Amino acid sequence: MSQPIEVQLPGNAGAAAAPGKPAEVAALRHAAQEFEAVFLAQVLSRLNPGLEGDEQTPFHDMFNDELARLISRSGGVGVADAVMKEMLKSQEVA
Secondary structure (H helix, E strand, O other): OOOEEEEEEOOOOEEEEEEOOHHHHHHHHHHHHHHHHHHHHHHHHHHHHHHOOOOOOOOOHHHHHHHHEEEEEEEOOOOOHHHHHHHHHHHHHH
């Protein structure tokens, strides 16, 4: 029976993964970061009207989306790490 190994991923967290599957771990990390970016974009869209009033440009949503992606790629707020941990747990059970 093989034991999980520790894989150091870019960002804030290391995660346990089966040996020989770094591509799958990288794909999970990417999916978790994208999930965090969508979450952050929703949070930013709720925060901005309170800061700017009713005035919004047509590119406002695009700006929020890109800002959320940048935050997520640079370490985020921990949502991607929690999602990644749960995805890895569910793969161990399956």
